[in-house]
Amino acid sequence: MTVLKSLSGALLAVTLVAGPAAAQDPTFFRIGTGGAGGTYFPIGGTIANGISSPPGSRACEDGGQCGVPGLIAIAQSTTASVFNNAAVQNGELEAGLAAADVTRSMYLGEGKFEGKPHPNLRVVANLFPEDLHLVMPAGQSIDSLADLKGKRVGIAQAGSGTQVAVLQMLDAWGVNRDNMDEAELNNSQSAERLADGQIDAYFYAAGWPVAAMVQLSSTKGMALHSFTDDDLAKINGIIPAYIPSEIPGGVYEGVDSAVKTPAVSALLNVSSELSEELVYNITKALWNDSTRKMLDNGHAKGKQITPDTALNGIEALGVPLHAGAEKFYREAGLLK
Incomplete structure (x- = not known):
């Protein structure tokens, strides 16, 4: 895998597990969250840990991380929804947490964002109510x-x-x-x-x-x-x-x-520019048993982040799922 973007800003909420050196190149995946006193930041950190599996990590079955092989996900503190969506649109972040109403307005270029659509925005999952x-x-x-x-x-x-x-x-x-x-x-x-x-x-x-x-x-x-x-x-x-x-x-x-x-609703959004394979694997890692334990044992809202509610309101929102996420949900029987 290749490096999506060079790292910038604070590198937060990353768990690196020591292991033997590997020839595999890391893929850095930046997730925009919110302020440290809110909910986006701890939830984003849990998601980053859940989907990560840095090169050299122990295999999942051996007690290592069960994320996407080679992926290093990083939760970055930001000013939240508007910033995150704009950064995803511009390629400054690979993913971001954002409110559903803001995501719809920015994608369509409506309201405050009249004439400024953000067509690259894609949804991975509905997370929890804010x-x-x-x-x-x-x-x-x-x-x-x-x-x-x-x-x-x-x-x-x-x-x-x-x-x-x-x-x-x-x-x-x-x-x-x-x-x-x-x-x-x-x-x-x-x-x-x-x-x-x-x-x-x-x-x-x-x-x-x-x-x-x-x-x-x-x-x-x-x-x-x-x-x-x-x-x-x-x-x-x-x-x-x-x-x-x-x-x-x-x-x-x-x-x-x-x-x-x-x-x-709070959403996990990504860019349409990301490959279908990468987002499929990230979505799969988001809903695996290992990440489930992290969500259940982290912030109280983590328990409300479930695959059964991942698609709630998405069809009516008018913002497409990423093709990789859609592929996962169809295979899982959550999307007809």
């Missing part, structure tokens, strides 16, 4: 998003799918950059600013439990906004990819009741 967290100081509450007018609000970092969706939602309640004091921050920065009283609320879409929020809730304390059914229906009408969901009570210390909130 619940929108609207975080406030402990004891604080709002009746609706309209109450954020005039407030200091974290809208997630530029280049994230959360920010794209949140600005659409806020606009429907008459809130925008002109009448709120917005802060473009990642999840960890937002939690720190909220704890210090520098912002009044912040948004972040991620699979629960979110590490930065676990720490915030157990130290300074926090509250989560629970949306009404009517608000959830309104949001779904604005952004169809965001569907009603629920964060169970007890996930975060002090948040004892279930929280109604919109959620969007």
Whole structure:
């Protein structure tokens, strides 16, 4: 195999197993994730470990790695969905985690991406639901998003799918950059600013439990906004990819009741430029027993990443599966 791209940026979440030297050349496979305080980063690291099997590794049957022979997958921390999809389109990353709504808009060149389609985007799998967290100081509450007018609000970092969706939602309640004091921050920065009283609320879409929020809730304390059914229906009408969901009570210390909130699917995307054989082998490794154990024993959302839900919503999304992934799902009987 050949090297897809020269390495750049931080090299993270890679597990190299010592073994005898091999003539086989490594294939480097970079996966764009998100900030360290969110969910994309740990999930991306688990996937990278699961699909890797560097040259010289022990064979799977001998207790070694059970990924793609010769593959070294690397999870890179990024600003998430928009950045990851753009980097996959441009060949700067081989793969990336991204929200379904952002992926559709970028692939088709719609909405914020009007006239700028990203035709190279291809889907490998639907991974897990990302619940929108609207975080406030402990004891604080709002009746609706309209109450954020005039407030200091974290809208997630530029280049994230959360920010794209949140600005659409806020606009429907008459809130925008002109009448709120917005802060473009990642999840960890937002939690720190909220704890210090520098912002009044912040948004972040991620699979629960979110590490930065676990720490915030157990130290300074926090509250989560629970949306009404009517608000959830309104949001779904604005952004169809965001569907009603629920964060169970007890996930975060002090948040004892279930929280109604919109959620969007997180996807694993790759470039159409990657070979069918490579993506077939990566998809196969993603769903093998070894990777299954890693997902089950890692971040809590890992248990929700299953082959039975891998194709949920993909047909309606309008973004094609990669031919290699499609081949695997047909052979596995998951796609007719």
